[in-house]
Amino acid sequence: MANSLGRHVLAEIYGCSFDILNDREKVEALMVNAALEAGAEVREVVFHKFSPQGVSGVVVISESHLAIHTWPEIGYAAVDVFTCGDSVNPWDACNYLTDHFEAGHMTATEMKRGIVEDPKEAVNI
Template identity: 75%
Template sequence: MNELGRHILAEIYGCDAEILNDKELIERNMVESALKAGAEVREVAFHKFSPQGVSGVVIISESHLTIHTWPELGYAAVDVFTCGDRINPWDACNYLTELLKAKNMTATEVKRGIFEHPVSVKASNI
């Protein structure tokens, strides 16, 4: 592995609007998705917006999962970031897609912290 972590950026469409607007259910689904992937959950924080929508984060030992929902559009933006090679972020992302009863999911994987060889980096003002 040449990277420190893998970051999945998921666009999840055609979700059940009631699920997307239920803070407790979204929180439970996010935690279950993290656990399904084998992650170790550390902390959770979720917020219900008025009149609709939920945002939240599940902090895991391996990094984090985040979500922001638009129930009126049946859409959720989800990030799953895992460090190391013990956890597969796709497992959490795919399981969450099922739990949201989504019709479609597109996602991109970004490799984070790619190091080809040891380097010395000097901080600079950019």
């Protein structure tokens, strides 16, 4: 039976609030809170506000990362949440963001990362 080192959720979040997606401080706070909501341990945070609009950022967690780029003008956020180990659920972070971005809907895909055939080869994180 194959095991994976991590789970990577790629989320497409639509119908979001312009005012939230265009505010670096709000997006940063919501991304950090999404990581905490999922049970992650936050290590580093870097966010940038673009002109005339948009925010990009990364929350580095002990278990990997959360990343985002926003297009406020169309109410869209591209989010990826990569978690290693079993203690953090990336879907919790995605659902938190969807709710707090006041989104209309989210579509998402999960990939298993670092597939290993022998569980003894997997690094316990």
